[in-house]
Amino acid sequence: MTSRQEAEQLDKQDSLAAFRDRFQVTGQRVYVDGNSLGRLPTETAHSLQRLITEGWGEGLVTSWDTWIDAPTRIGDLIGSQLVGASEGEVVISDSTSVNLFKLAAGALAADAKRNVIVSDRGNFPSDLYVFQGLAASMGAELRLIDCDPVDGPQPEDLQHALDDRVALVSFSHVNYRSGAIADMESITRVAHKGGALTLWDLSHSVGAVDVRLNECEADLAVGCTYKYLSGGPGAPAFLYVRRDLQDSIVPPIWGWFGQGSQFAFDEAYLPADGIRRFLVGTPPIISLYAIETGVRLIAEAGIEALREKSTLLTSMVIEMCDEALAQLGCSVGSPRDPEQRGSHIAIKHPDAYRICRALIADKDVIPDFREPNIVRYGVPPIYTTFVETWEAMERLRDVLEEGSYRSLEDTRARVT
Numbered sequence: 001m002t003s004r005q006e007a008e009q010l011d012k013q014d015s016l017a018a019f020r021d022r023f024q025v026t027g028q029r030v031y032v033d034g035n036s037l038g039r040l041p042t043e044t045a046h047s048l049q050r051l052i053t054e055g056w057g058e059g060l061v062t063s064w065d066t067w068i069d070a071p072t073r074i075g076d077l078i079g080s081q082l083v084g085a086s087e088g089e090v091v092i093s094d095s096t097s098v099n100l101f102k103l104a105a106g107a108l109a110a111d112a113k114r115n116v117i118v119s120d121r122g123n124f125p126s127d128l129y130v131f132q133g134l135a136a137s138m139g140a141e142l143r144l145i146d147c148d149p150v151d152g153p154q155p156e157d158l159q160h161a162l163d164d165r166v167a168l169v170s171f172s173h174v175n176y177r178s179g180a181i182a183d184m185e186s187i188t189r190v191a192h193k194g195g196a197l198t199l200w201d202l203s204h205s206v207g208a209v210d211v212r213l214n215e216c217e218a219d220l221a222v223g224c225t226y227k228y229l230s231g232g233p234g235a236p237a238f239l240y241v242r243r244d245l246q247d248s249i250v251p252p253i254w255g256w257f258g259q260g261s262q263f264a265f266d267e268a269y270l271p272a273d274g275i276r277r278f279l280v281g282t283p284p285i286i287s288l289y290a291i292e293t294g295v296r297l298i299a300e301a302g303i304e305a306l307r308e309k310s311t312l313l314t315s316m317v318i319e320m321c322d323e324a325l326a327q328l329g330c331s332v333g334s335p336r337d338p339e340q341r342g343s344h345i346a347i348k349h350p351d352a353y354r355i356c357r358a359l360i361a362d363k364d365v366i367p368d369f370r371e372p373n374i375v376r377y378g379v380p381p382i383y384t385t386f387v388e389t390w391e392a393m394e395r396l397r398d399v400l401e402e403g404s405y406r407s408l409e410d411t412r413a414r415v416t
């Protein structure tokens with residue numbers, strides 16, 4: 001099993017080690033939840049301070065001359081650097097859930113003969129709620145398929161669910177529980193053969209794994225910026241629409257930021273050409289600017305190097321789980337093949353909730369708990385060290401051996 005010395009050695013050999021100094025890291029806290037809220041890039045604190053005092057404080061409304069193009073400018077940065085899209089295919093707007101609604105509703109309305117959305121029962125709940133809402137409000141039908149809880153949706157699973165009424169197939173690229181990567185290319189091919197469009201949720205994959213939207217011929221996508229991209233709490237999300245689809249999808253919410261001639265104040269709504277039509281109202285400029293530094297840091301580190309380190313980190317978690325924690329009741333709930341998983345690992349234990357409480361309260365380890373029995377460890381490779389990952393596993397072993405978690409309340413907190 002990995003020793004502390006070996007973990008230290010891996011940190012010494014890590015070509016990405018210097019990136020940790022560009023994030024705020026304080027004390028001895030072990031943070032394995034960067035896939036829920038990424039650490040703060042130090043430069044973001046400075047650039048926001050400038051934006052507030054200069055852009056807002058001094059420039060006031062004249063700053064809109066530069067702010068107005070930020071959604072497409074930062075969208076293009078994510079598009080070209082992180083998700084394999086072309087210029088003009090990605091824009092920053094609203095939250096992931098709202099973008100999912102906009103794109104799914106637009107896609108449903110585009111084809112009157114098809115009204116079924118296919119997704120998987122293990123998909124992120126907010127996505128499923130959005131689809132249920134569309135089913136209730138647009139007369140659509142949600143068809144859920146049961147997939148392997150560890151490996152997630154496979155092309156064969158989809159094959160059985162398709163018919164000529166399916167408009168849209170929507171999965172997460174990386175599953176929020178198990179971390180399984182869906183085969184975007186094959187699934188998209190199967191969906192297209194059945195005449196359906198694909199809508200991918202990239203929240204747990206952008207910045208963690210290689211995403212190639214154009215190469216996979218993906219149609220639509222949404223994704224989160226406050227996880228691996230370190231955009232900060234509530235930072236707006238991004239959405240992607242394949243170039244040749246943009247003009248045939250009419251957004252369900254008609255707002256002035258999506259209007260072709262926004263400042264003509266015409267009575268009639270005429271959607272803008274291209275990706276801008278998927279904007280709605282005034283973007284949250286401060287949060288929007290907070291995204292840029294994180295995106296540039298990930299691009300500078302390079303997804304290939306990040307992926308290589310991520311694989312070593314998640315492999316260490318799995319190895320230590322097998323060798324030290326299995327006898328204490330834990331099991332691995334993530335794919336064992338590193339090619340098949342993202343940058344977080346599900347560690348299963350029947351008492352996972354109280355174990356998470358004990359890790360936070362007694363050991364200064366911040367994981368996530370996910371229902372019903374998962375301690376989730378996220379290890380964003382840009383700032384997570386091997387020693388930190390090793391510590392996270394050692395302290396988990398201590399919690400299990402000491403057994404003090406058994407005296408904690410088992411009722412769920414407001415946020416888990």
Ligand SMILES: *Cc1c(COP(=O)(O)O)cnc(C)c1O
Nearest residue numbers: 095096097124172176201203224
């Ligand atoms: C985090 C996450 C979201 C977040 O949606 P919000 O609208 O930003 O709250 C959506 N989908 C998935 C798969 C996620 O992991």
